[in-house]
Amino acid sequence: MxxxxxxxxxxxCASTAGLHRxxxxxxxxxxxxxxxxxxHGLTRTGRDFDPLAQALCAEYRVVCPDVVGRGRSDWLLDANSYVVPQYxxxxxxxxxxxxxxRLDWVGTSMGGLIGLGLTGMAALSAQLRPDRGASGPDQVSYLSLGKVVLNDIGPALNLDxxxxxxxxxGQDIQFASFDQAVQYVRQVSQGFGPHDAAGWEALTRYVFVQQGQQWVKHYDLRIAQPFAxxxxxxxxAAEALLWQAWDHLAHPVxxxxxxxxxxxxxDTVRDMLARNPHAQSLQFEGVGHAPSLRSPDQIHAIRQFLLAD
Structure with a gap:
């Protein structure tokens, strides 16, 4: 690699409380x-996609943001803005x-919801301004995603x-060593599936940061407030909007x-396939929520899908 x-x-970028980077x-x-x-997902960062980006950067300009409140991005002044419309x-x-x-999309968990939210907003804008939907030198072409990968997320949300x-x-947990942080991430992220020691260290390196003598979470703990x-x-109500967005995805998913x-x-995956003829699915055994997209088989599946004619 x-x-x-x-x-x-x-x-x-802008929010109702001001500007943020x-x-x-x-x-x-x-x-x-x-x-x-x-x-990326709720508490993660753009560096989760390092192996995938390395595998695709010869064909794409791969861009992996730290969603606001995470990683190297600013924290929002108003915690109530940590919601999908702001993202x-x-x-x-x-x-x-x-x-x-051309814009293709890979979204893990929250990242997939953001992609669906973007699709829904673009579809609504096209309906409200149909005269602006066509492309041309004097017309605005509304954003349309190309191929989309939704990683362990769909329009129906499991409350459990x-x-x-x-x-x-939102737990304010601190550790005296990086190794302790690694063990914590391994405990709460068992759904990522099996990884070796180096893999768990990589999955920890950008979601914990050293402050003084302690290792702390590298995100604003207030993201838990609107979530709760x-x-x-x-x-x-959110699911209804997400299903509408799902129905508007017009390219392979x-x-x-x-x-x-x-x-x-x-059963949600079955419903998704029944409602959108452009969709296909793939399941990984021994994994929960969510596949980390770091293993060779997961990277190969995404690469094959994105680069297929």
């Missing part, structure tokens, strides 16, 4: 207008910066799985599922 390192860049890691030719945007708005700003001729994640997201306020009623996932149910 290539030893190339990513370039760290920043883009300035979102960090992103860029791999491959910076002039390549074929872009693969890889968006979608930030991605729109980033995409405008990247100016891709969300509750499990909610138990640890989700009600069953709000979840039902690959749905990945961990066989032991407590977030993406097998």
């Amino acid at each position: 290539s030893s190339v390192e990513p370039r760290l860049k920043f883009v300035t 979102m960090a992103y890691w860029e791999w491959g030719d910076p002039d390549n207008d074929r872009v693969l945007l890889c968006v 979608v708005a930030d991605m729109v700003t980033l995409i405008a910066r990247l100016a891709p001729a 799985g969300l509750a499990r994640i909610g138990e640890y997201v 306020l989700q009600t069953p009623e709000a979840t039902v 690959l749905v990945l599922r961990g066989a032991q996932s407590d977030i993406l149910r097998a």
Whole structure:
């Protein structure tokens, strides 16, 4: 695998409370207008995609943002803005910066929801402004994703799985050594599947940071606040919007599922395939939520899907 390192860049985004910088890691030719945007899960960072990016950066400019509040990105002034609509708005700003001729998407968990949210907003804009939907020198072409990989996420959300994640997201846990942080990540992330010692260290390196003599979580613990306020009623309303977005995905979609996932149910995958003729699915045994996309078989599956004619 290539030893190339990513370039760290920043883009300035806006929220109702002001401006913030979102960090992103860029791999491959910076002039390549074929872009693969890889968006991570709730408490993770863009560096989760290092092995996948290395495998694809010869064909794509691979861009892996640290969603606001995580990693090298700023923290929001208003914790109530740690929600998918804000993340979608930030991605729109980033995409405008990247100016891709073609945009493909890989989204793990929350990253998949952001992709669906982006699709839903683009579809709504096209409906409200049909005169702007066509391409041309004097017309705005609304954002349309190309191929999409949804990693262990779909329009139907399993409340039990969300509750499990909610138990640890906002916990203020500190460790005296990096090794202790690795053991913690290994404990709460068993759904990532089997990894060797080096793999677990890699999965820890960018989600814990050393402050003084302690290792602390490399994200704003306040992201747990809006997450904890989700009600069953709000979840039902969100699912309706997500299904509408799913129905509007007009290009090939690959749905990945961990066989032991407590977030993406097998029956949800069946419903997704029945509703969207462009979709296909693949399940990984011995994995829960979510496949880490670091193993050779997972990387091969994504590469084969994205590069197929």
